[in-house]
Amino acid sequence: MSNLDPVVDSPNEYRLLQETPDARMVEMKLAPGASDTEHSHPHEFVYFVHGSKVRIHTGGETLELDLPDGHVMDHEPWTHRVENIGDRELLAVIFEPKR
Numbered sequence: 001m002s003n004l005d006p007v008v009d010s011p012n013e014y015r016l017l018q019e020t021p022d023a024r025m026v027e028m029k030l031a032p033g034a035s036d037t038e039h040s041h042p043h044e045f046v047y048f049v050h051g052s053k054v055r056i057h058t059g060g061e062t063l064e065l066d067l068p069d070g071h072v073m074d075h076e077p078w079t080h081r082v083e084n085i086g087d088r089e090l091l092a093v094i095f096e097p098k099r
Contacts (some may be wrong), residue, residue, distance in 0.1 A: 004079065006039035016037075028082075030054075030090040035083040040078045045095040046073040052086030 006014040007026060013036045017025040029038060032052070051067035058080040067090070084090050 004035070005041040006036060006041070009039050010036040022099060023095060025089050026094040026096065028090070028092040028094060030082060030084040032084055032087050032089065036078060036081060038081045040077070040079040041075070041094065042077050042096050042098065044073075044075050046075070046092050047071075047095075048073070048092045050059065050089060052088050052090040052092040055083040055085050057081040057083070063082070072079070 004050060006028070007016050010030045013028060013030050013034070015029075017027050019025075024041045028036075032053075038057075048067050048069065048071040051069045051071055053064070056063045056065065064085070066086075082090075092095075
């Protein structure tokens with residue numbers, strides 16, 4: 001997995017909320033029609049405050065998901081890019097344990 005930090009590489013879409021030696025919390029906001037840059041996450045838990053329809057690009061594969069409000073995702077380490085193909089802003093809180 002590459003080490004592309006979304007907070008550094010997509011500062012308009014990602015904002016660091018809190019960081020400790022053990023974990024960090026990141027906010028993601030993605031407007032309709034917007035896309036972030038390719039980035040990586042270690043194991044992550046994501047809570048979608050406001051869902052939307054998204055296209056996720058991972059290593060040559062594309063996945064479309066309709067994420068409802070309140071959806072929770074638990075994902076192993078990965079590198080990807082997110083495109084909001086819905087008609088409302090996507091708002092998520094990402095929790096990344098460091099151990």
